[in-house]
Amino acid sequence: MPRLPSSRRGVVWFRWKILTTLSAALCILALFSFNRHSNSTATTTLSSSLSVARSRIPLVKYSGDRPKLAFLFLARRDLPLDFLWDRFFKNADQRNFSIYVHSIPGFVFDESSTRSQFFYNRQLKNSIQVVWGESSMIAAERLLLASALEDPLNQRFVLLSDSCVPLYDFGYIYRYLVSSPMSFVDSFLDKDKRYTMKMFPVIRKEKWRKGSQWISLIRSHAEVVVNDDTVFPVFQKFCKRSLPLDPRKNWLYLKKRRHNCIPDEHYVQTLLTMHGLENEMERRTVTYTTWNLSAKKAEAKSWHPLTFTSDNSGPEEIEGIKKINHVYYESEYRTEWCRANSKPVPCFLFARKFTRGAAMRLLSEGLLES
Numbered sequence: 167m168p169r170l171p172s173s174r175r176g177v178v179w180f181r182w183k184i185l186t187t188l189s190a191a192l193c194i195l196a197l198f199s200f201n202r203h204s205n206s207t208a209t210t211t212l213s214s215s216l217s218v219a220r221s222r223i224p225l226v227k228y229s230g231d232r233p234k235l236a237f238l239f240l241a242r243r244d245l246p247l248d249f250l251w252d253r254f255f256k257n258a259d260q261r262n263f264s265i266y267v268h269s270i271p272g273f274v275f276d277e278s279s280t281r282s283q284f285f286y287n288r289q290l291k292n293s294i295q296v297v298w299g300e301s302s303m304i305a306a307e308r309l310l311l312a313s314a315l316e317d318p319l320n321q322r323f324v325l326l327s328d329s330c331v332p333l334y335d336f337g338y339i340y341r342y343l344v345s346s347p348m349s350f351v352d353s354f355l356d357k358d359k360r361y362t363m364k365m366f367p368v369i370r371k372e373k374w375r376k377g378s379q380w381i382s383l384i385r386s387h388a389e390v391v392v393n394d395d396t397v398f399p400v401f402q403k404f405c406k407r408s409l410p411l412d413p414r415k416n417w418l419y420l421k422k423r424r425h426n427c428i429p430d431e432h433y434v435q436t437l438l439t440m441h442g443l444e445n446e447m448e449r450r451t452v453t454y455t456t457w458n459l460s461a462k463k464a465e466a467k468s469w470h471p472l473t474f475t476s477d478n479s480g481p482e483e484i485e486g487i488k489k490i491n492h493v494y495y496e497s498e499y500r501t502e503w504c505r506a507n508s509k510p511v512p513c514f515l516f517a518r519k520f521t522r523g524a525a526m527r528l529l530s531e532g533l534l535e536s
Contacts, residue, residue, distance in 0.1 A: 233321035236314040239267040241328040250525040252282035258336035266313050268293050268306045301402040303430040312392045324382040329519040339515050346506040349387045352377030352451035353435040354495040368400045375435035380453035397437050405429040450493050450502045454514035476523035484533045
């Protein structure tokens, strides 16, 4: 086969490089456009779902004498501790509570996916895909609240994870939450530099708060969260996941990049503060989480709580949690003495993060009684 002159080969090679570069650029542009369209579609779908939910919230004020406690479960898929919750709800008057579960889209709770009839068909029909560290986490919380607000008898709303357990029986928890006119929202000044001036002027720095996402709200505060169309878009725009999915590498990112919003640790706290409602809150959570303070530096920065197993969830550990009567907030030099309806009470009603083995031990040893 005859060979092309070197000058001709150079021209052909140059044209081929240009063609390859252009093709790669077009592929990247197409991928970017697709992702932007997907995010836009997801945002539009979420906004539409919340708008429809808001339009169905009854406007009639509650005037009954039997308020309901709404349990809102934020699940990754199923509820691995449903057998424990089944025992918990069996000892309760069903007129005093309601259950809502946000799971992955399309997941159905029935006899094939849960061991408790209390969860049958309690999943949201308008659930969304949730990504840790993204605004979709607080979007799911808002969908749960919106669904629960459709029932005017629901007057208290408690958000729980799929690894949460109750520390007391239903009667004690019901009286504790319903007797108090306050919401229980972990809220304190943030010194981690997660605030960005890009949020100004919608969110002012002096109103920026941090805390646990596991909240318990009175109805008027739940309505504020669901009806918010000003603060949530700011979180959608500026709170992006800047940490890798592998928690072992988180400390490297934190060392290089200090700003990482983590929307579920800031949204409700900041929103209620902006509405001037801090005097209507007990500024603490009722869900206990313990962090492994003895871990190595890389592990301590992973932001994952210590897991309770059958080995470390015995009477001594559970009673230790129940005896806690105050919380110290270092960023404010504030000690929050735990009260409900102005009376001293144990701080925590629930705890996480429990395995099946730990939950089975709680049941077998009767550690959930008041």
